[in-house]
Amino acid sequence: MTTDRSVLVLVNVSAGSSEEERVDQVCRALEERSEAGVEVQDPGSDEAYSRAVATAGGRDVVVVGGDGSVHRLLQEVVDQGLEDALGVVGLVPTGTGNDLARDAGIPLDWQEAVDVAVHGRPSGRGLLADEDGHVVVNVVHCGVAAEATAHAAEVKGLLGRLSYVWGALRAGLTRRGWHLRVVVDGRTVVDGSDPVLMVSVALGSSVGGGTPIAPEARHDDGLADVVVASGTSPWARIGFARDLRRGRHTRRDDVRVVRGREVVVEALSARDAFRVNADGDVADGRLRGRRWTVLDAIWRLRVAD
Numbered sequence: 001m002t003t004d005r006s007v008l009v010l011v012n013v014s015a016g017s018s019e020e021e022r023v024d025q026v027c028r029a030l031e032e033r034s035e036a037g038v039e040v041q042d043p044g045s046d047e048a049y050s051r052a053v054a055t056a057g058g059r060d061v062v063v064v065g066g067d068g069s070v071h072r073l074l075q076e077v078v079d080q081g082l083e084d085a086l087g088v089v090g091l092v093p094t095g096t097g098n099d100l101a102r103d104a105g106i107p108l109d110w111q112e113a114v115d116v117a118v119h120g121r122p123s124g125r126g127l128l129a130d131e132d133g134h135v136v137v138n139v140v141h142c143g144v145a146a147e148a149t150a151h152a153a154e155v156k157g158l159l160g161r162l163s164y165v166w167g168a169l170r171a172g173l174t175r176r177g178w179h180l181r182v183v184v185d186g187r188t189v190v191d192g193s194d195p196v197l198m199v200s201v202a203l204g205s206s207v208g209g210g211t212p213i214a215p216e217a218r219h220d221d222g223l224a225d226v227v228v229a230s231g232t233s234p235w236a237r238i239g240f241a242r243d244l245r246r247g248r249h250t251r252r253d254d255v256r257v258v259r260g261r262e263v264v265v266e267a268l269s270a271r272d273a274f275r276v277n278a279d280g281d282v283a284d285g286r287l288r289g290r291r292w293t294v295l296d297a298i299w300r301l302r303v304a305d
């Protein structure tokens with residue numbers, strides 16, 4: 001490990017990312033494999049979580065959870081200005097999608113992941129940050145994907161996994177695209193004259209448990225992959241969804257992929273104000289504009305050798 005101080009293990013059983021019994025097994029395994037020992041915390045409130053992360057300076061941290069759990073940690077680290085003090089982050093993926101683990105090659109089997117979380121090789125990774133200091137670990141979406149997630153949240157308690165199907169259907173029926181201007185490193189990619197279906201800004205390659213939203217994205221090049229889908233007709237939407245699942249959407253004529261360090265998305269009118277879905281969490285309200293900048297190699301993740 002990085003230091004001889006105990007490893008801070010952050011779990012969130014209440015979030016439903018894993019069963020309590022499995023979390024206990026993981027924590028026991030981490031204790032056995034860590035030479036410095038571990039300190040396990042399951043902070044319930046935001047205040048308790050902030051206090052727990054405040055103790056992470058100079059320590060390694062292991063997150064037992066999914067992409068959202070890693071997002072929460074790194075957001076708190078940035079908020080508290082602990083970027084230079086944070087040790088190496090380990091991940092035992094127990095979430096639903098686990099796209100960060102997939103992208104980094106971390107085993108999805110928790111027993112194998114424990115070994116990597118403790119003894120894996122530190123790998124520098126970047127973040128996206130907007131002008132308000134909100135970070136993105138994996139992917140941020142504007143447009144139909146964010147709308148679908150927001151609608152799904154409204155009925156998740158009733159429909160479970162089918163809620164996203166409902167959300168996607170409702171988003172498809174109620175919106176016909178957004179007139180958005182997308183600018184990457186000062187170059188206009190789309191000018192907003194025609195509507196777009198979705199804009200995704202990706203550091204990682206996949207979303208939703210392996211859907212390859214940005215197949216060529218790399219975590220170590222200091223760049224984000226910007227995917228703009230412009231096909232808004234019913235047939236174009238069907239074709240895009242089909243090709244997206246197969247990782248072939250980037251070959252479509254109505255999809256553009258560019259790479260850069262700074263991405264600006266602007267709505268041309270109030271009607272085109274858009275939702276933002278960052279790492280699976282939809283922000284409250286709609287925006288007229290947002291700017292994301294890549295913060296290169298700002299944290300380290302333990303990965304398999």
